[in-house]
Amino acid sequence: MNVRVFATEQEAAVACAAHVAAAVREKPSLVLGLPSGRSPLNVYRELVALHQRGELDLSQASSFNLDEFLGLPPDDPGSFRAYMERHLFQHVNLAPERIHFLDGSAERAEQECARYDAQLAAVGGLDLLLLGIGSNGHVAFNEPGESLQAASHRERLSRETRQSAASSFGDDVSRVPLAALTLGMGALLQARRVILLAFGANKAAAVTALVRGPITTHYPASFLQLHRDAEVWVDLVAGRGLETSL
Numbered sequence: 001m002n003v004r005v006f007a008t009e010q011e012a013a014v015a016c017a018a019h020v021a022a023a024v025r026e027k028p029s030l031v032l033g034l035p036s037g038r039s040p041l042n043v044y045r046e047l048v049a050l051h052q053r054g055e056l057d058l059s060q061a062s063s064f065n066l067d068e069f070l071g072l073p074p075d076d077p078g079s080f081r082a083y084m085e086r087h088l089f090q091h092v093n094l095a096p097e098r099i100h101f102l103d104g105s106a107e108r109a110e111q112e113c114a115r116y117d118a119q120l121a122a123v124g125g126l127d128l129l130l131l132g133i134g135s136n137g138h139v140a141f142n143e144p145g146e147s148l149q150a151a152s153h154r155e156r157l158s159r160e161t162r163q164s165a166a167s168s169f170g171d172d173v174s175r176v177p178l179a180a181l182t183l184g185m186g187a188l189l190q191a192r193r194v195i196l197l198a199f200g201a202n203k204a205a206a207v208t209a210l211v212r213g214p215i216t217t218h219y220p221a222s223f224l225q226l227h228r229d230a231e232v233w234v235d236l237v238a239g240r241g242l243e244t245s246l
Contacts, residue, residue: 002231005239009199012233017046021056028060033129036080039197048091058094066140067182068104078168102181113152129191136160137219141182144218150186194230198238208241
């Protein structure tokens with residue numbers, strides 16, 4: 001696992017967007033795995049800017065988002081689908097039929113997860129996966145526990161995770177759904193390339209545990225240590241617990 005430390009979050013975002021654009025130029029049909037939350041926001045702004053300057057063409061690319069809150073329809077303002085529409089999809093030329101999302105309002109969660117895994121398998125898996133990390137080490141919505149699931153599944157969210165999501169629900173943690181649908185660890189670890197983004201002081205301990213800690217189901221992100229092509233991109237504050245040689 002390689003670690004890249006940037007002076008600022010914005011510097012990392014510019015570099016990440018440029019990396020995505022280069023990957024799309026090399027393979028126009030690139031399959032992207034996309035996260036929601038705070039960490040990728042500046043990356044999405046930079047991707048929009050590249051597209052507006054004519055430097056990013058996503059017309060042949062596909063996207064698979066990593067997770068969605070259970071019980072929320074796509075047009076709910078708190079849904080990750082609505083988040084992605086606001087911050088990326090409305091501003092670039094990803095074809096609607098190439099945008100893939102778990103449906104949090106599906107009547108049968110298990111069938112919805114199976115459908116999603118089948119769609120991802122049909123395109124050959126993820127070429128480039130962008131990830132965030134939770135303060136408890138979760139990736140996508142794969143929470144710490146005695147075991148991890150390889151396939152997409154319904155996941156009960158920890159209180160810690162729900163608290164971090166409360167800003168999207170009027171800072172009221174009681175309004176944050178108790179569960180979510182998420183890609184499993186199998187799809188994440190089978191991605192051909194992974195870039196995990198972590199910024200700010202509140203992610204410093206998580207980054208240190210990811211890079212230096214043991215591989216354990218109680219810290220799902222630690223399994224990225226096994227990935228053949230994974231990088232961790234941090235700002236100076238998030239990377240303060242790491243040796244400069246990393």
